[in-house]
Every structure is written in structure tokens, then in C-alpha cells.
Amino acid sequence: MGKAKRKQLKENASRKLITKAAFSRHISSLSVHSDEEIWECCSTVFPSMKDIHKHVALNHIDKVQQKAKLLQFSEPCKKIRAPNADLCLSNTNVTDFKCSCVNKGFQVLLFYHYVSITCCQEVCTWQKDLGSTLKLTGKIRIASEGINGTVEGCQCATNIYKNNILGHPLFIAMTTKDFKSSKGNGQSFDNLSVSVCPELCTIGIPCDSLKASNGGKYLSPEELHQTMENLQKVSSDKKDPLLLDCRNFYESKIGYFEGALKPDLRKFSYFPEYVDSNKNVFNGRKVIMYCTGGIRCERASAYLKQATNCEEVYQLKGGIHRYMEKYPTGYFKGKLFVFDNRYSIGGQDSSVVxxxxxxxxxxxxxxxxxxxxxxxxxxxxxxxxxxxHTTCCLLCKKDAAKVSETKQCTCTRNRLRIPVEHDS
Ligand SMILES: [Zn+2]
Ligand SMILES: [Zn+2]
Ligand SMILES: [Zn+2]
Ligand SMILES: [Zn+2]
Ligand SMILES: [Zn+2]
Known part of the structure; x- marks a missing residue:
């Protein structure tokens, strides 16, 4: 095959990919609700994926081509480093924002995406501009391994924010399903913080040495629910699979899946050491890991896989957040802890654990x-x-002056850094 011919084939292949991406982008822009499979176009509701695909292919291929052109134009951004990267980024900048919400009310968006980012500073600047223009508050972390954020704003602002991320060439593989939303109160965060970090979630291992792409197999909320249903029927003590909560102790304290192993950990960065000290708990077992929205499990499950001889490692896709949306009165008991001023959400199931x-x-x-x-x-x-009674322990009550940022109070000091699980 000649050089020219090969080049031609390569170009055709990449054009096909871009058209495909543009097509699915267009379809998801017609989605009525991010959690349901319903689309609307030409004043008609399409309840099936097949029908909306057919409708767009027959009537709106011009719009898809337009989108494909835009994507093609911004494609090089992935590889170009500063200072050109911000030129590409201006592609999706919002410069003027006026709230157009019909219903007043706040929304909190939770999202993450693992993708290699070389222009972290530019993405950071873009996010800062976008967030402050839209008057959002929250926390956004950018690392060479991807992006992770929780933001609060009015409904229209969070929607614009979401569409801007989806419209950015770096996040071409994301869909509306990667955004989880919950009701806000306008005060979930004190400000907007956007930062470039070594890791999206600090587990203490460089991105290159522990990759999300080596994580456990995904389990959908439906699959987990089915598994839980089957587990209820088993009477023996050592139930397989083993459910592992990889959140901190204060999170699993107020809500968890029944029967899960909930490590008494203060920080996520202690997780690898916890696994190392408790290998016998995991060896030979099937383990299903879960966390709030799924992000911590991505690399934690990769660690569990590489450090132990688990038979299989799974992770709950979308975390407890997605499970609770699907099964508000399912096997998750109590409330879902969140890292903002609300402290917890959910709990349609009225159980207090x-x-x-x-x-x-x-x-x-x-x-x-x-x-x-x-x-x-x-x-x-x-x-x-x-x-x-307003303090955590007596030391805090009696001798508050002794508790400083460096000196821990009694309850913190008495907590084992790395707990060791006992065979019951
Ligand atoms: Zn249409
Ligand atoms: Zn608004
Ligand atoms: Zn009391
Ligand atoms: Zn205290
Ligand atoms: Zn204390």
C-alpha cells in the first residue's frame, strides 16, 4: 500500500470517528432527562434509542455534520500545549451570563472523568473563568489523569456548565450520564476553588503508577441490587462476594450497604496501607467496592487488584449516588455523606443507622x-x-486550648491509623 493511500485511509477512519462522536453528542443534546432514556426532537417524544437514532439520521444529518466540523476543528487541542491550548479552550468560553431559570432553586452537580490532560493549567484557567461567570461555587480538581468536580449553582447555570464540559474536545468521551445531580440549598460551598493537583483523589500513589484503567470491573446499580438480593438468601457467615466500603469511617457511619466491610479509616490515602495489612481478608474472594460517586473506587480497586489475590474485583458504577436514584428504598441504609455544607443527602428510606x-x-x-x-x-x-454537649470528647470540652492543629484530641489520638480486621 502506498503512503498516500495509507494516509487517505487514516483520514477516513478519523473522520468516521468524529462523525460518530458528533452523532452521539447530538443525540444526547436531545435527551429530556439525564437519567432516563427519553429524547425530544421536532416536538415529538422518542422513548427508544433506536427511534431517535433513526429520526436524526433521516432528518438532521446536516446538524451532525456541523457538529463534526466543530469537533474536527478543535481536535488538535488534545496535543497542543501552552500557550496555544487556551486558544482552543476559548472555543467553549461563556463570556456573558444572565440567569434564565423559570423555577428558582439550586442544583449540585457531581462529576469526574479520567482522561490524560497535558494542559492542566489551561483547563484550570478555563474552569475558573467558566465557574465564576456562571456564579458557581464548589470544588474542581484537575490532574494529569483527568477532572473531578462538585459545583452548585442555579439550574440554568449548572446546565450551561455541563454543556460546556460536554462540548470540550478533551471530554469527548463524556456523556450527560457522567453528571450526577442533587438538590442544593445555595450554601453548599463557601466559594469556588479550582486547582491543579497531583491526583484527582489523593491515594498517595502517582497517577502513572496506579491507573484507573486497571480498575475493577464495573457493576451497574441493577447488577449490585440483584447481587444483594441473592446475598440475602445465603445463610453462611462468610458471604461471597464481599462488599467493601472504601470511604472514610465518618461517611460509612451514617449510611452503608447492609453487610459491607467498613474500614475505620480517617483518610482515603490510608487505603493502600489498610489493604496491605489485611490481605488475608481479600485473598481468594470476590470483592465489590463502592464509594460516593464512583471516583475513589476507580484507582482503589486497581490497587486492591495489584496488591492482593482477589478472585475478582468489581466497582459500583456511579457509586451510591446512582444506586440511590434507582433504588431509593433499596439495600443502602441511612444517608449518603457528601463533602459540602449539606453533610448528607438522600435517605428516602427513613432508616437512621x-x-x-x-x-x-x-x-x-x-x-x-x-x-x-x-x-x-x-x-x-x-x-x-x-x-x-457540643464537643467530640472531654479534652475538647475541658481543655480546648490544648487542641490545636498539631495536637489531636483524645478521640482522634485513640483511633488506630491502620485498623486490622479480625476474622470473626
Ligand atoms: Zn427532529
Ligand atoms: Zn438560572
Ligand atoms: Zn443525645
Ligand atoms: Zn473536638
Ligand atoms: Zn475529640
């Missing part, structure tokens, strides 16, 4: 220890609070 640390009555809404430097999360009911 944690207790007030003073009177032991059911209680699951977190507050901060009242000691200035401690500020750790405490579960103290209204009644106990009113009778003067």
Missing part, C-alpha cells in the same frame, strides 16, 4: 465539634446539645 454519641438515641445529622481548632464531625442530638 447511627446514634447520638452522648445518649445513644438514633441520630444522623452531622455538626462540627464546637472547639475552635478541632472542628471534627460529631453526631450529637438536639437534646444533648442543649444540655451542653
Amino acid at each position: 447511627s446514634n447520638c454519641q452522648y445518649c445513644n438515641k438514633p441520630h444522623d445529622s452531622y455538626q462540627l465539634c464546637s472547639t475552635q481548632h478541632c472542628r471534627q464531625l460529631v453526631l450529637i442530638c438536639e437534646k444533648c446539645r442543649n444540655s451542653g
Whole structure:
């Protein structure tokens, strides 16, 4: 085959890919609801993927071609480094924003995407501009391995934000399904923080040495639900698969999947050491990992796979967030902890799985220890609070001055750094 011919073939292949991407982009822009498979076009509702594909192919191929042209134009951005990268990025900049919400109300978006990013600073600048123009608050992290964010804003602002990310060539593989939304209160975050970090979630291992692409097999909420249903029928103590909550102790305290192993960890970065110290718990087992939205499991499951002899490692796709949307009264009990001022969401299932640390009555809404430097999360009911219990422990109450950023209070000091699970 001649050089010219090969080049021609390569170009054809890439054009085909771009058209395909543009087609699916166009389809997802017609989606009525991000969680349901319903589309709308030409004032008609299409309840099946097949029908909307057919409709677009027959009537709107011009729009797809237009989109493909735009994508083709911005494609090189992936490889070009600064200073040219920001030229490509201006492609999707919003310069002027005026709220057009019909219903006032706030929305919190949660999303992540693993993709190799070489122009992190440019993406950071773009996100800062976009976020502040849209008056969003929240946290956005950018790393060479991808992007991770939680943002709050009015409905129209969060929608524009979502579409801008979806329209960016770097995030071509993302779809509306990669965004999880929940009701906000306008005060979930104090400000907007956008930063370039070594890792999207700090597990303490460089991106190159532990890759999300080596993570466990995905399990859909439906598949997990089915598995849980089957597990209920098993009577033996050692149930397989083993459910592993890879969140911190204070998260799994107020909500979890029944029967899950919930490590008593303070930080996600202790997870690898926890696995190393508890290999016997995992060896030979099938393990299903879960976390809030799925991001922590991506690399944590890769670690579990490489460090132990698990028979198989799975991860819950979309995390507890997606599971709860699908099964509000399913096998997840209690509330879902979130890292913002709301502390927790969900819980249509009215079960309260944690207790007030003073009177032991059911209680699951977190507050901060009242000691200035401690500020750790405490579960103290209204009644106990009113009778003067507002701290996590006695040291905080009696000798608040002794608790500083460097000196830990009694409850933190008494917690094992890396817990070892005992065979029951
Ligand atoms: Zn149409
Ligand atoms: Zn608005
Ligand atoms: Zn109490
Ligand atoms: Zn305290
Ligand atoms: Zn304490």
C-alpha cells in the first residue's frame, strides 16, 4: 500500500470517528432527562434509542455534520500545549451570563472523568473563568489523569456548565450520564476553588503508577441490587462476594450497604496501607467496592487488584449516588455523606443507622465539634446539645486550648491509623 493511500485511509477512519462522536453528542443534546432514556426532537417524544437514532439520521444529518466540523476543528487541542491550548479552550468560553431559570432553586452537580490532560493549567484557567461567570461555587480538581468536580449553582447555570464540559474536545468521551445531580440549598460551598493537583483523589500513589484503567470491573446499580438480593438468601457467615466500603469511617457511619466491610479509616490515602495489612481478608474472594460517586473506587480497586489475590474485583458504577436514584428504598441504609455544607443527602428510606454519641438515641445529622481548632464531625442530638454537649470528647470540652492543629484530641489520638480486621 502506498503512503498516500495509507494516509487517505487514516483520514477516513478519523473522520468516521468524529462523525460518530458528533452523532452521539447530538443525540444526547436531545435527551429530556439525564437519567432516563427519553429524547425530544421536532416536538415529538422518542422513548427508544433506536427511534431517535433513526429520526436524526433521516432528518438532521446536516446538524451532525456541523457538529463534526466543530469537533474536527478543535481536535488538535488534545496535543497542543501552552500557550496555544487556551486558544482552543476559548472555543467553549461563556463570556456573558444572565440567569434564565423559570423555577428558582439550586442544583449540585457531581462529576469526574479520567482522561490524560497535558494542559492542566489551561483547563484550570478555563474552569475558573467558566465557574465564576456562571456564579458557581464548589470544588474542581484537575490532574494529569483527568477532572473531578462538585459545583452548585442555579439550574440554568449548572446546565450551561455541563454543556460546556460536554462540548470540550478533551471530554469527548463524556456523556450527560457522567453528571450526577442533587438538590442544593445555595450554601453548599463557601466559594469556588479550582486547582491543579497531583491526583484527582489523593491515594498517595502517582497517577502513572496506579491507573484507573486497571480498575475493577464495573457493576451497574441493577447488577449490585440483584447481587444483594441473592446475598440475602445465603445463610453462611462468610458471604461471597464481599462488599467493601472504601470511604472514610465518618461517611460509612451514617449510611452503608447492609453487610459491607467498613474500614475505620480517617483518610482515603490510608487505603493502600489498610489493604496491605489485611490481605488475608481479600485473598481468594470476590470483592465489590463502592464509594460516593464512583471516583475513589476507580484507582482503589486497581490497587486492591495489584496488591492482593482477589478472585475478582468489581466497582459500583456511579457509586451510591446512582444506586440511590434507582433504588431509593433499596439495600443502602441511612444517608449518603457528601463533602459540602449539606453533610448528607438522600435517605428516602427513613432508616437512621447511627446514634447520638452522648445518649445513644438514633441520630444522623452531622455538626462540627464546637472547639475552635478541632472542628471534627460529631453526631450529637438536639437534646444533648442543649444540655451542653457540643464537643467530640472531654479534652475538647475541658481543655480546648490544648487542641490545636498539631495536637489531636483524645478521640482522634485513640483511633488506630491502620485498623486490622479480625476474622470473626
Ligand atoms: Zn427532529
Ligand atoms: Zn438560572
Ligand atoms: Zn443525645
Ligand atoms: Zn473536638
Ligand atoms: Zn475529640
